[in-house]
Amino acid sequence: MIVETGHYALVLALALALVNSILPVWGSLTGDRRLMAVAPQATLIGFCLIAYAYFALTSAHVVSDFSLVNVVENSHSAKPLIYKITGVWGNHEGSMLLWVLVLSLFGAAVALFSRSMPEDLRANVLAVQSWIGAAFLLFILLTSNPFARLAAPPAEGNDLNPLLQDPGLAIHPPLLYLGYVGLSITYSFAAAALISGRIDAVFARFVRPWTLVAWISLTLGIAMGSYWAYYTLGWGGFWFWDPVENASLMPWLAATALLHCTVVMEKRQALKIWTIFLAILAFSLSLVGTFLVRSGVLTSVHAFASDPTRGVFILLILVIFIGGSFALFALRASGLKQGGLFAPISREGALVLNNLLLTTCCATVFVGTLYPLALEAVTGEKISVGAPFFNLTFVPLFIPLFILMPIGQLMPWKRGDLLGVLQRLRVAFAAGLVFMAVLSAWRGGPAVSVILSGVALYVIVGSFVDLWRRLLGGGVTLGGVSQRARGLPRHAFGTAFAHAGIGVTLLGLAATGWGVERITSLKPGDRVGIGPYELTFESLMPRQGPNYSELVGRTVIRGAKGEVVARIEPASRFYPARGMSRAEAGIATLGLGQVYMSIADPAANGAVNARIFWKPLVALIWLGALVMAFGGCLSLSDRSFRVGIARRARKAPAPSPQPAE
Amino acid sequence: MNAMMTRRALILACLVFLMPLGARAVQPDEILSDPNLEARARALSGELRCMVCQNESIDESNADLARDLRLLVRERLQAGDSDDQIRTFLVRRYGDFILLKPPFKLETWLLWGAPFLILLAGGCVIFFSRRRRTDLAPPNSLSEAERVKLQAMLDEDGS
Numbered sequence: 001m002i003v004e005t006g007h008y009a010l011v012l013a014l015a016l017a018l019v020n021s022i023l024p025v026w027g028s029l030t031g032d033r034r035l036m037a038v039a040p041q042a043t044l045i046g047f048c049l050i051a052y053a054y055f056a057l058t059s060a061h062v063v064s065d066f067s068l069v070n071v072v073e074n075s076h077s078a079k080p081l082i083y084k085i086t087g088v089w090g091n092h093e094g095s096m097l098l099w100v101l102v103l104s105l106f107g108a109a110v111a112l113f114s115r116s117m118p119e120d121l122r123a124n125v126l127a128v129q130s131w132i133g134a135a136f137l138l139f140i141l142l143t144s145n146p147f148a149r150l151a152a153p154p155a156e157g158n159d160l161n162p163l164l165q166d167p168g169l170a171i172h173p174p175l176l177y178l179g180y181v182g183l184s185i186t187y188s189f190a191a192a193a194l195i196s197g198r199i200d201a202v203f204a205r206f207v208r209p210w211t212l213v214a215w216i217s218l219t220l221g222i223a224m225g226s227y228w229a230y231y232t233l234g235w236g237g238f239w240f241w242d243p244v245e246n247a248s249l250m251p252w253l254a255a256t257a258l259l260h261c262t263v264v265m266e267k268r269q270a271l272k273i274w275t276i277f278l279a280i281l282a283f284s285l286s287l288v289g290t291f292l293v294r295s296g297v298l299t300s301v302h303a304f305a306s307d308p309t310r311g312v313f314i315l316l317i318l319v320i321f322i323g324g325s326f327a328l329f330a331l332r333a334s335g336l337k338q339g340g341l342f343a344p345i346s347r348e349g350a351l352v353l354n355n356l357l358l359t360t361c362c363a364t365v366f367v368g369t370l371y372p373l374a375l376e377a378v379t380g381e382k383i384s385v386g387a388p389f390f391n392l393t394f395v396p397l398f399i400p401l402f403i404l405m406p407i408g409q410l411m412p413w414k415r416g417d418l419l420g421v422l423q424r425l426r427v428a429f430a431a432g433l434v435f436m437a438v439l440s441a442w443r444g445g446p447a448v449s450v451i452l453s454g455v456a457l458y459v460i461v462g463s464f465v466d467l468w469r470r471l472l473g474g475g476v477t478l479g480g481v482s483q484r485a486r487g488l489p490r491h492a493f494g495t496a497f498a499h500a501g502i503g504v505t506l507l508g509l510a511a512t513g514w515g516v517e518r519i520t521s522l523k524p525g526d527r528v529g530i531g532p533y534e535l536t537f538e539s540l541m542p543r544q545g546p547n548y549s550e551l552v553g554r555t556v557i558r559g560a561k562g563e564v565v566a567r568i569e570p571a572s573r574f575y576p577a578r579g580m581s582r583a584e585a586g587i588a589t590l591g592l593g594q595v596y597m598s599i600a601d602p603a604a605n606g607a608v609n610a611r612i613f614w615k616p617l618v619a620l621i622w623l624g625a626l627v628m629a630f631g632g633c634l635s636l637s638d639r640s641f642r643v644g645i646a647r648r649a650r651k652a653p654a655p656s657p658q659p660a661e
Numbered sequence: 662m663n664a665m666m667t668r669r670a671l672i673l674a675c676l677v678f679l680m681p682l683g684a685r686a687v688q689p690d691e692i693l694s695d696p697n698l699e700a701r702a703r704a705l706s707g708e709l710r711c712m713v714c715q716n717e718s719i720d721e722s723n724a725d726l727a728r729d730l731r732l733l734v735r736e737r738l739q740a741g742d743s744d745d746q747i748r749t750f751l752v753r754r755y756g757d758f759i760l761l762k763p764p765f766k767l768e769t770w771l772l773w774g775a776p777f778l779i780l781l782a783g784g785c786v787i788f789f790s791r792r793r794r795t796d797l798a799p800p801n802s803l804s805e806a807e808r809v810k811l812q813a814m815l816d817e818d819g820s
Binding site for chain 2: 068233234235237240241242243258298354356357359360363364367368371373379381382384385386387388389390393394396413519520521600609611
């Protein structure tokens with residue numbers, strides 16, 4: 001029964017979204033405030049309806065209601081409760097439902113938290129959000145109904161893909177969707193601004209916190225996904241340039257670019273057209289990603305062609321929303337007045353360069369991901385575009401960004417002095433060069449790693465030069481520093497941390513060059529040296545999990561003096577419901593490095609094949625993402641984002657600054 | 662009862678037939694004794710696609726096909742083939758699809774050229790729009806008083 005009410009709620013949500021797509025726009029065009037006032041209410045009710053539908057599907061999964069096709073195909077009664085809940089989004093139908101849930105969540109957040117926005121802008125934003133919602137609700141109800149029943153329910157389900165039965169999967173997709181789908185808000189803002197013809201600093205100020213929220217989630221989501229791949233796929237890789245990953249990287253690159261150019265638009269009224277364009281582009285790339293992942297076009301063009309309903313539907317949504325918004329853009333953009341002028345060497349100039357490089361990186365990933373599909377569709381010829389291609393094209397485009405980052409941060413607005421900025425960065429340059437020299441003398445190893453490590457340290461140090469100068473410049477007392485720190489805007493700290501986070505990740509990536517790998521066959525009692533550690537493979541024993549059986553290789557890690565530093569239990573798991581096995585790597589984090597071990601099933605003589613890695617500083621790759629997200633949160637907490645507060649704070653007398661909460 | 666027996670038989674069959682899939686990537690018995698050849702083998706297999714997987718190289722893949730290809734690559738290396746000879750041999754057998762790094766040719770020049778073309782196009786757009794704007798820009802018409810006021814506002818803005 002609850003399932004049917006969930007289905008019904010979804011239908012109601014669609015009807016409501018259709019109403020909400022039209023009335024507020026009508027109201028904003030005719031100046032009818034009552035019609036505009038429909039938008040927030042309808043958005044909130046729509047969110048409740050979709051949330052209820054989502055709850056209904058979750059409850060069917062939790063109680064293992066095998067009369068639902070979706071539950072039969074993706075669940076099993078013996079599956080642990082947490083995977084029954086997370087399994088809801090581990091399949092096509094459920095994940096699309098999560099998609100619209102996040103979409104309506106952002107709509108509801110705008111309805112609740114942006115009360116001080118101009119009324120017509122808000123009405124239009126929520127209406128555009130409802131257009132997207134209506135399209136995807138229609139998609140779910142027509143092609144991917146999660147509530148479809150079976151006439152003859154089986155006694156047991158097919159279980160969830162073992163690769164997905166993992167705590168990492170519990171967090172990864174929701175985070176990713178918060179980012180991915182969160183960009184819909186920037187799209188709606190852009191479309192609404194184009195409709196009402198109001199494209200100014202106000203637009204930039206309202207759109208920036210939402211972009212930031214999406215960007216933070218996307219950063220964390222991508223990092224989480226990468227770590228999940230790292231420990232479940234069993235050979236220690238963390239980024240594969242897989243189309244599915246690229247689908248999330250493209251919106252991230254576009255959102256990063258957008259984040260930077262909204263600053264220019266807000267502060268200097270420049271780059272308006274470009275900001276709108278990027279806002280549309282970022283979400284368009286999310287839609288492209290959804291199409292790539294959800295249509296089956298990636299597995300093969302032919303698989304897509306043989307069952308095209310879903311794919312064609314998403315493609316249609318894609319064409320309407322991307323095409324429609326760009327048409328609107330073309331119509332309005334020419335009428336936009338250009339804002340403040342600036343010299344090429346200036347903060348604006350640096351941000352333009354940042355945007356050029358980020359967009360080119362994004363386009364490179366786009367072309368690399370879609371080229372094989374296009375070529376196969378056109379000529380029938382199959383090619384592969386893999387990691388070597390991206391390493392040769394994407395990486396050289398990204399390196400200048402690292403070099404530019406601290407320079408741009410120190411550049412003043414309008415007109416800057418490059419030499420002066422470089423001089424102020426001399427500490428950072430020195431730190432990077434000394435680090436390179438020390439590393440090459442002490443560790444040696446691949447030149448790329450040494451150089452990139454130096455660049456990474458330069459970025460980290462350079463990110464804080466500005467803060468250092470503003471906090472400690474001119475010799476002050478400790479009390480003076482803390483007073484200055486309170487006076488500085490939070491976004492100054494946010495920028496520093498976010499940039500430093502990139503440097504931290506780069507350092508982790510550079511250090512992969514010093515990794516050590518051993519592929520060997522082990523019997524209980526065998527010892528293996530790896531990096532600075534020695535591993536003793538103690539025993540191999542079977543163990544029974546809730547819905548799997550596993551062979552666990554108990555292993556002890558000892559340091560140079562023979563002391564035990566960690567114990568790991570790499571395992572090979574077998575999931576009988578799907579007849580699939582997967583490796584569960586044994587990972588010990590020692591300092592910032594990790595010992596990583598994965599084992600295969602034993603051979604006839606009782607020995608197991610094992611892959612053992614020592615990965616120095618590898619944890620930095622993901623810690624860097626956490627630092628970036630932390631910087632983003634600092635920025636988000638900045639006073640100027642708290643709507644309505646900025647003006648009051650500015651009027652307040654200077655000697656009594658707001659307490660830093 | 663009968664159903665349960667079939668179930669058990671099925672699980673057993675899965676155990677027997679699917680267990681070999683548990684073999685993971687490069688195995689100890691595949692490794693060549695000559696470290697130079699082995700290093701070349703690893704580098705080469707990182708660039709070759711496991712054709713039954715989604716975007717995995719044969720060095721990373723657990724599939725049987727990948728293992729066969731890894732062994733094949735090592736066999737050719739031991740026979741004294743150069744890296745290019747092995748690549749050509751594999752392309753003749755499986756097509757360009759096997760190369761994770763697509764070859765530069767008529768069908769792919771747009772792929773390889775895209776990043777540079779886009780960078781160039783973007784650079785040109787920025788350059789020319791700047792030039793147009795400086796042509797159209799009105800002369801600096803701020804009065805001294807306005808300039809001071811503006812500076813004060815900018816300073817107040819914080820950054």
